[in-house]
Structure formats: C-alpha cells, structure tokens
Amino acid sequence: MPADAGDAPAPPARALAPTPPTPKPWAWGVLAALAAVALVAGAWWWLASGDGRLVDPLDYVAPDADLLGHARLAVIWARAAPGNEAGESIERETGLRPDEVESLWIVWHRPADEVGWAVIRTRVRYTRDKILSRLRDVEASDVGGHVMHVGRPLHADGKAAVAFLDPRTLLAGSIAGVRLALERDKGQRVGGRAGPAHAEFLLRPGAALPFHLPGLAGLRGARLALDVGDKATLRGTAKLAGAEEAAMTRDTLEGAVQLGRLTLQARHFLGAPGAEAGLALERLLSGVKLESVGEDVMIEAEGDAAEVMRGLAALPEMLKR
DSSP: OOOOGGGSOOOOOOOOOOOOOOOOHHHHHHHHHHHHHHHHHHHHHHHHHSGGGOOOGGGGSOTTOSEEEEEOHHHHHHHHOOOHHHHHHHHHHHSOOGGGEEEEEEEEEEGGGTEEEEEEEESSOOOHHHHHTTEEEEEEEEETTEEEEEEEETTSSSOEEEEEEETTEEEEEOHHHHHHHHHSOTTSOOSSOOOSSSEEEEEOTTOOOSSOOGGGTTEEEEEEEEEESSEEEEEEEEEESSHHHHHHHHHHHHHHHHHHHHHHHHHHHHTOTTHHHHHHHHHHHHTOEEEEETTEEEEEEEEEHHHHHHHHHHHHHHHTO
16 A cells, blocks of 8 residues: 555755854955065065175275275185184174185275275174174264264274164274265176185285385385185285385285294294284295395295194284283
8 A cells, every 4th residue: 555645754854054254354354464574574584685685895995095905705715724712803703703704805995094895795694682792882973874883893993883784794994984984875886796716915006004104105005815725825926116116015915024023023922912823924924035036026835735824813902012
C-alpha cells in the first residue's frame, strides 16, 4: 500500500552562509593609518640604507686645496694587520675604528691658517653619539643646510667641528675648515677619481705650507703614493724651480730624516709613551732613499706594513708629548 504523501520526510533545510560583519567606519581609518605607517617606515629604511641617499665625497673636496690626501683606510688596515691595540687607540681619539673607514680624504685649504678637514666614508653606518662623545661642551649650528657640531676634543687642545652628511659620510676638522666644506660650491669638483695607490698625497704648486724650510722655497708641487702588502712602500716626487733648488731640497730632507730618527731613538731610550711603536717609524726612516734629478727630488722608502701602521697610529700620542 503506497505511503501517504503526508508521511514523506521533509527535505533537509539548506544551511545559510554566515553574513560577514560590516566593517565599522573607524576600522577603515585604522587600516589606512597602519598602511601609511608601514609605507613611510619602508621608505625611510630604503632611503637610509640605499646608496641613493649617500652623498659624493668629492663634493666636499676643494679642488684648489693646497694639500690633498686620499686613503683606502680599511684596505690598508686589513693588509697591514697592525693589531687591535693600534685600532683601539684611533677609536679612543675619534670614535671610529680604522677598519670601518672605507675612504678618507684629507683637505688642507690653507695649512698655515689651520683651515683643513677630513671627508670620511665608512663601510657601515657610524654611530653619531659615539663620535660626538669624543667632544666636550658640544654646540650645534646650521651651516649650509647641515648641522655643524663644535666642541673640545677629549684628547687634544683647541676646538674641532663635525658634520654628519648621511648615514655613512661625515666631515671632521677645524671649525673654519668644516664650515668652508659645507658652504663651498659643489659644482667645483676635484678632477678625476682617486688613483690606484692605497694612499695618495698631492701638494699643489704654490701651496702655502704651515712651516718654513729653506730648501723648500722653490717647491712647485709634490706627489706621494703609499702601497701596502706585506711591505709598506712609499714613493714620491717633488718638483722644484730648478736643479740647484732640487739639490738643496734633497739635502734639507735628508737632514729632516736624520733628525726624525734621532728624536724617535731618544724617545725610546727615555721610555716615552708610544716609543715602541715609534721604533717602527725609525726603521722606516732609516730606509729612506732620496735622489735629485734635474728639477725633481725622488723619495722611496719601504718597511714592514704592520710596524709602519702601528707607528702611524701612535703618532698622535707622540706628538702630544
């Protein structure tokens, strides 16, 4: 007997999909604010860490400077391996370790007036507070759109100035020097790039030297280059007004080298600070060769790279005594 239609089971009810909650108006504002913060933070991170934010150090190197020097300090330090003590000595003075400095430009615009500065490019980001901690009584002022910090160095007399240009580039030197670097026309640039040597020093013709030596009266320019491997090799040429001036300059430099050797030997005998490291410089001076050919004076010296770098690192301490 057929089942009654009323007795048939009812079809199962269809499950309804849950209705998504309607976002509150304030939720859209929070999401937008978080997105904006993330975007801005990411942009600042990119600007601070990307090379696009770094300045060109040559913009702050005066092409008409009397004396220019450039050193690939981190490369020199790695090759010479002078030890931790020498690096720590420099770090105490400056707040930077030499193996952190990718490139160092030394600019003496008017050495006789102490108008000079250094342009420093580090391999990694430096720490501003660490560098400024090497100065006392620091005051800040705006110069050329940058903040120049002026204070008294902890381990030297007088005053010094520092300006931070980007996360890896800074200026340091005399107040007049750093101010001149910040205010100078960036369109006037030193010609070319650094040469292949690990360090180079150029003295332009007619430079006003901060000291007077009779034999250097006719100096018309000079170039020194330092290369570092197992040995530190220094080679240079000075151009004089004539052959007579060149011979006089050679004799003057030979006398200065001998005086330097005697001074370093005396410091070692007396047990003066930095005397042990100074002996490395004395050995370097003992191997200096000077020769005059026509209007030129040529110089060459060679020494153990690690010893030479230890001696150079101790030089500021020796000069203070």
